[in-house]
Amino acid sequence: MNGRNRKRAAGLAALLLLILLTGCGAFYDVRPEEAEETGEDAWTEENGGLVIVGFSQIGSESIWRTANTNSMQRALTKERGYFLIFNNARQKQENQIKAIRSFISQRVDYIVFSPITESGWDTVLEEAKEAGIPVILADRKVDADASLYTTWVGPDTVKEGENAARWLEGNLKEKNRQNDDINIVILQGTLGASSEMGRTAGFVSIAARYHNWHILDCQTGDFTTAKGKEVMQQFLRKYPDIDVVVSQNDDMTFGAIEAIEEAGMTTGIGGDITIISFDAVKEALELVQAGKINVDIECNPEQGEYIEKVIRMLEAGEPVEKEYVVEEKIFTFRNVSQYLDERTY
Numbered sequence: 001m002n003g004r005n006r007k008r009a010a011g012l013a014a015l016l017l018l019i020l021l022t023g024c025g026a027f028y029d030v031r032p033e034e035a036e037e038t039g040e041d042a043w044t045e046e047n048g049g050l051v052i053v054g055f056s057q058i059g060s061e062s063i064w065r066t067a068n069t070n071s072m073q074r075a076l077t078k079e080r081g082y083f084l085i086f087n088n089a090r091q092k093q094e095n096q097i098k099a100i101r102s103f104i105s106q107r108v109d110y111i112v113f114s115p116i117t118e119s120g121w122d123t124v125l126e127e128a129k130e131a132g133i134p135v136i137l138a139d140r141k142v143d144a145d146a147s148l149y150t151t152w153v154g155p156d157t158v159k160e161g162e163n164a165a166r167w168l169e170g171n172l173k174e175k176n177r178q179n180d181d182i183n184i185v186i187l188q189g190t191l192g193a194s195s196e197m198g199r200t201a202g203f204v205s206i207a208a209r210y211h212n213w214h215i216l217d218c219q220t221g222d223f224t225t226a227k228g229k230e231v232m233q234q235f236l237r238k239y240p241d242i243d244v245v246v247s248q249n250d251d252m253t254f255g256a257i258e259a260i261e262e263a264g265m266t267t268g269i270g271g272d273i274t275i276i277s278f279d280a281v282k283e284a285l286e287l288v289q290a291g292k293i294n295v296d297i298e299c300n301p302e303q304g305e306y307i308e309k310v311i312r313m314l315e316a317g318e319p320v321e322k323e324y325v326v327e328e329k330i331f332t333f334r335n336v337s338q339y340l341d342e343r344t345y
């Protein structure tokens with residue numbers, strides 16, 4: 001038995017023990033529909049030569065998140081040499097920590113995880129390091145010591161926030177409103193998530209240069225449509241003269257637009273309220289094309305191929321970078337039509 005197979009056998013034994021102890025056949029949390037889509041199944045002897053990857057996903061709060069999960073599941077297939085253990089943490093950090101511990105006890109070859117918030121990971125990452133399992137961060141960042149993880153693959157969310165503000169600068173100039181008072185509200189994502197923190201910091205750093213840009217309020221809509229709508233309704237009750245909504249993902253934007261329309265106002269090009277959104281999922285790009293969303297700053301969920309490549313390099317003993325930033329675009333009415341057909345999510 002070689003080293004990897006010995007490790008595999010020990011992992012398999014740990015897994016069987018866990019099943020016996022918990023009386024539970026599914027120690028990982030694959031939603032049935034996801035399992036069917038990806039052909040995910042239980043460990044068998046035949047899986048002997050595969051690289052085992054434990055992936056802890058935050059949840060399924062947004063269309064973007066589902067696209068991100070699909071991207072990982074498409075990239076890490078048996079045909080390509082991987083056995084993927086998928087865990088959906090359902091928006092709870094404690095579930096992610098539990099999943100990572102379970103990956104450690106199963107002695108997976110790699111742990112991939114998308115941290116719900118930046119803080120609170122030191123202890124479990126120390127445990128992974130002690131077990132000698134490389135950790136790859138996907139999408140969001142952690143504020144832990146960089147020696148506790150191997151690499152990170154994700155978007156530059158500060159730049160996304162800056163791009164949103166830069167677009168607003170240009171738009172106000174075009175409308176000859178650059179000297180007007182501009183009232184802005186921000187619908188934030190999950191507080192403490194690197195995508196929320198980055199987008200907020202990026203936007204605010206540029207907004208601070210303009211004495212006539214007034215950020216009236218920032219509240220979290222948790223990256224969901226329902227919460228986005230609820231917070232937007234509160235904003236509308238409190239502030240009768242909102243000019244711009246900066247909504248940190250498309251799902252919240254859908255809720256915000258509903259709230260604005262129910263209040264008898266219009267959004268987008270020529271509308272009462274300018275809408276700046278993030279993610280650029282197909283349904284939102286259709287609203288950009290229809291002129292209801294003014295600009296959509298892309299956040300690229302297709303991270304699976306990048307991660308697979310990093311694992312391949314690590315398997316080959318090659319050095320990897322500490323950070324891999326995914327490519328992203330900005331969509332407005334002017335360019336969106338050429339991209340809509342190719343958008344799959």
Ligand code: AHR
Binds near residue numbers: 061062063249250
């Ligand atoms: O971390 C990326 C963000 O998380 C996306 O913008 C959002 O849609 C998702 O839920």
